[in-house]
Every structure is written in C-alpha cells, then in structure tokens.
Amino acid sequence: MTTPPPQGNPFAQGQQQPYGQPQGQAPDPAQGGFPQAGQPGFPPPGAPVPPQQGRKLSFKTIKNIVIVLIIAGVAIGAYITSQDDANTAAVGDCMHRGSTDDNNPDLEVVDCGDARAQYKVLAKVEGNFSGLTAQTKCEAEAKDFQYSYTETNGSKSFLLCLKDK
Secondary structure (H helix, E strand, O other): OOOOOOOOOOOOOOOOOOOOOOOOOOOOHHHOOOOOOOOOOOOOOOOOOOOOOOOOOOHHHHHHHHHHHHHHHHHHHHHHHHOOOHHHOOOOOEEEEOOOOOOOOOEEEEOOOOOOOOEEEEEEEEOOOOHHHHHHHHHHHOOOOOEEEEEOOHHHOEEEEEEEO
16 A cells, blocks of 8 residues: 655745645735734634723823812811811810800810910810809819810710800
8 A cells, every 4th residue: 555645845945835824725814914804813703802902090080089189188187187176185285266156166185376266275174064064073173274175976986165265
C-alpha cells in the first residue's frame, strides 16, 4: 500500500497563506481583507455586541459628584456652626448670647477678654432639670448665680448656672 503524495511543497516559493491563516478563507481585515460571517474572531450577523470592559467617568459625572460634595460640606458646616456651645462650656468660661429668644438663646463660649462676653459659668451640673429644680440646684452649687440655663438632650442633659460678667 502506498500513501498519496502531499498536496503541495511547503518549501516552494510562491503564493503562500500568512502564518496561522487557514487556507481558503479571506485575509484578515486588518491586512486589507474583508471579514466574513462565521470567520473566527467575528461574531455572526445579528449577534449581540459584548459590553465594553471598564467604564470611564465622564467630566460631567465628576463635576456633579464634586458639586454634591461641596453642598454637603457647606450644609454640615452650617449645621455645626448653628449649634450652641452650651454643651462644651465649663466652669469659669464666659458666654455670649446670640439670640433674644428665651427658648433658644444660642449660647456661645467666648474668651472672657472678648467684648461680647456677657455671662460667666459658675457651675455646670449633669442631669435633667426644669424650672424650680434648676433654681434650687443653682442655689446649692453657686450662691451668687443670676441665671440658669437647662438643656435637655437625652443622656447629655445639663444645667448651667450663670452670672453677668
């Protein structure tokens, strides 16, 4: 039994297909050929296009994120500065009253040498006090007090006994 001879001389010079290119198919489109449906590397007609890998943020998206962060920072800063300093006051501190509203005097701790200093803290007592009990407690804690300020805030409730500076 004999074997048939090979179909061409691999060492012959002439028209050869590029390395890795199957015989009988059109050349690679990157090399000037035309893609055909079903050719490896090309989806068949009507096939869904795969999504792109990695998503870049557009300038507009980044700008919107920065704007939101700035607005949030301003809002938080405004909230913090609008809060009174009564809860940070200690005995001996001087305070300024920022509002004429007796229900929310907006007390602020200031330097005792500041011209805005109006009151001096004589005593600070932790706990929940109201009206008469606040007066009684300040009389026991600071004999020459003139004003009492109470703040009820859950477990952080306290009483300040104040006098004019």
